[in-house]
Amino acid sequence: MKKRVLAIFLVMCGLMMVVAVVFADLKKGYYRPAELGSLRQTALIELSPDSNYQVSAYPVPGADLVPGDGRQEVQTYCNTCHSPIYVTMQPPLPAATWEAEVNKMNKAYGAAIPEDTTQKIIRYLQAHYTVENRTP
Numbered sequence: 001m002k003k004r005v006l007a008i009f010l011v012m013c014g015l016m017m018v019v020a021v022v023f024a025d026l027k028k029g030y031y032r033p034a035e036l037g038s039l040r041q042t043a044l045i046e047l048s049p050d051s052n053y054q055v056s057a058y059p060v061p062g063a064d065l066v067p068g069d070g071r072q073e074v075q076t077y078c079n080t081c082h083s084p085i086y087v088t089m090q091p092p093l094p095a096a097t098w099e100a101e102v103n104k105m106n107k108a109y110g111a112a113i114p115e116d117t118t119q120k121i122i123r124y125l126q127a128h129y130t131v132e133n134r135t136p
């Protein structure tokens with residue numbers, strides 16, 4: 001019992017000392033370690049005046065969409081946010097799923113494809129990418 005009281009007393013003394021040191025530092029104005037908060041910038045890169053740069057076309061993975069009425073609309077409108085390869089990488093989907101998919105792009109993701117074009121795209125996808133008619 002005596003040993004436990006002594007141990008508690010020593011722990012309390014230790015804590016008091018830590019608090020005292022922190023308080024003393026705060027009174028001196030040290031609120032954080034000296035290095036914290038300083039950012040070192042890297043040196044600027046030296047550019048040579050005769051540098052050559054080559055820029056080529058952005059590599060867009062080509063989606064081999066089946067030829068048909070509506071293909072161009074898919075390539076144009078469905079390419080705004082992601083490659084139309086999203087169409088070909090799907091498994092053959094039921095017709096209703098394609099309709100829901102295109103509606104989801106419009107409503108949930110804000111594709112804002114005009115209504116008649118939306119219907120054309122749905123017809124195209126249903127004519128070439130369902131379980132019944134998907135070729136590749």
Ligand code: HEC
Pocket residue numbers: 074077078079080081082086087090101102104105109110111112113121
């Ligand atoms: C406004 C941006 C936008 C447009 C335009 C768009 N999509 Fe998407 N699409 C998304 C986002 C966001 C996702 C989900 C995130 C991801 O997988 O990149 C997605 C995912 C998909 C998927 C994967 C399945 C899924 O539901 O996540 C398919 C298939 C798809 N889109 C088809 C189309 C077709 C077909 C069109 C043209 C009618 C189209 N998208 C146009 C934004 C768009």
